[in-house]
Structures are given as C-alpha cells and as structure tokens.
Amino acid sequence: MIPENLQEIIRCVRNGDRTAFRKLVEMYQQKAYRFAFRILGNEEEAKDAVQESFIKIWQKIGSFDPSREFIPWMYRILANTSTDRLRAMHRHTMIPIDLVSQSTGAMQQCDPVTPADNHELAILIKGLAEMLPEKQKLVFILRDIEGMASKEVESITNLTEISVKSNLYHARKSVREQLFRMMEKERRIL
C-alpha cells in the first residue's frame, strides 16, 4: 500500500521503495516543472531539468535529513540543476522586446496557461529575466514569482539575508526597467 503522508513516503523512498518514489514524483512533478520552466523559459529544457532533478533526489535521498523540510531540499536540487542547464543554454539568444510585447497581448486572453500558451509565457519570462544574472534571476523567481518567504529563499540558494536582499533589489530594478521599456514600445506602436 502506498502511504499518503509525505514523511512516510520519504521513509519508504529512503528504503528503496520505487512505488513510493513514483508517488513522490507525481506529487511534486508539476511544482518542479513550473519552477524549472520559469528559470529556463523552455519546455523541453524544463522537462529535462525535472527528470534530472528527480533522479538526483532518488540517488541522494539517503543524505536527506528526514527531520527537515523536504520541499526546500527538493528546490535546492532543482535550482542547481536548472541553473546548470541555464548556463549551458546561455550561449543565449536575446529575446527582442517587440516579441515580448506581442506575447503579452496573446497571453492576456487566456488564463490559466495551457500547454499551447507555454510559448507566449516562455517569451514573456525570458524577456523579463533574460538580462538578469543567475543569482538575481533565481532570487527574483523564488521570491517574487513563486512567492516564497525570504528565509526559504536563503535556504534554497545558500545565500545570506543581505545577499538575498541585494540580489532582489537589483533584479527588481532591472525587471522594472524592462517592463517600462515594454510599455514605451507599446505606446510607440499605438
């Protein structure tokens, strides 16, 4: 029988129970995908990052301290895997601002986002976070998009409170400027 309680599932996974692991994957796969997608802005890359992260979770679950929270630990693995992929991808293709403005128009018509709209969302996210350095991007997505508390962000990114604040400040400044550039562009078109 598959346990329902997370701690029990983790205990079973630590003992090598594959059925319990499947349950764990099913429970957190969507959350993981959403996060990876927001970091990478690419569907295929996000899927690969999720797969790679869960394989790492399976392998490293023995090192996980069951008295601690599982989700920040999972996010830490996911964040590392995604940023590694981002680095590899980052022979980057800059998204032209016109394309971002167009994609926002398309996106405003549909909510929640379906797989077909992923492309528009990807363009918007990439457009917003493209210019952000890795740490700023990670902190910005965790704090302002995923809505996590500062303490959680610190624990996932292994950054100090001051560093998180400073990265967030710079990221917000850049994103705001980028958003305003989009508005400016829109005004010119109109």
Place this chain on the structure above:
Amino acid sequence: MNCRDANEILERMIFEEVRADAGLRKHIDTCTACSQVYRDTLKARELMEMVRRSEPVPRNPGEITDNIMSAILKCPQKTPVVWLLFQRLLAAASVALFLLFGYEQYNVVKKVSALEMQFTVINADSRYSGPLRLASTFDISKAGVSFSEIERLLSAGKGDASRCFSYNKKQLVQRNKK
C-alpha cells in the same frame, strides 16, 4: 509628496502588495511625469500578476514520470551508510589537500621572501618604496640569510635598504646573542 517618494511607492506597487494611497493619488493628479509612470506601473503590475498566476503545464506529464521511473532502474540509490562514508572521505580528502597546498604555499612564500630580501640588499642604492620595502623589512629576520652576509652586501650603507637593515639589525643582534 515629491516625485522621488512617489516613484518609490510605484516601484513597490509592482512587486509587493502595495496599493496607491491618497498622497500618491494627489501627487499623480498634479505631476504629468509621475502620472505616466503610474499608468506604466499599473500595466507592469498586471504583467507581473499574469506571470505569477500562470501555471505552465507540461504537454505530457505522464511521460516525465515514466522517464524518471525507468531512469532510476539504472541508477542505484546511495544508502545513508554510503553517504556517510562518502562525506567522511570527502572531508579527509579536503584536509589532505589543504595540508599539501598549505605546505607548498609556505615553501613558495619562504623562497620569495628570501629573494625579495636579496633584491632589497643588492639594490641598496636605488630608491624604491611600497610593499617590497615593507616585505624586506619584515623578512630580513625570517629569510635565514646570515647576518654577516647582509653586512657585506650593505657595505655602502645608503638608501632605504640601509634603513631597513638598521631597523632589523637590533633584532638580529638580539637574536644572535640568544
């Protein structure tokens, strides 16, 4: 409220749960520039909300699960014992590397100090300043060069090196006495 304060609130409106207050509204009514920024801020906020609300969904979630499950068949799980052993080995390797490089570094510093000191002494007549002179001042007693050797090289007894030497001379004399 001035434009700077207004801009600060407008920025917080995009990222935090902050709403325009009466003071801001009053300022916006009278300031054309801030009024434009306010309109842009509202749109920017909408976009940010859209990104927050969006729930990107993979095309085939079942496929991801199946891929993960088939991949783990080939990847053995590291048991807690293996992890503990791995961590201990990693710690031991770190200490060993630290000692090895620390010793190497010590030897390099020692050799460089000796060379600097020789350079200082040989160039006793030339004028130079900064870290080299300070290093030589400090290192004369450490470099292991004999007292008579320094005295021989510094027979001219002029310049900065000479001063360094005289400063260290007392210490060297005291050390020799001991």
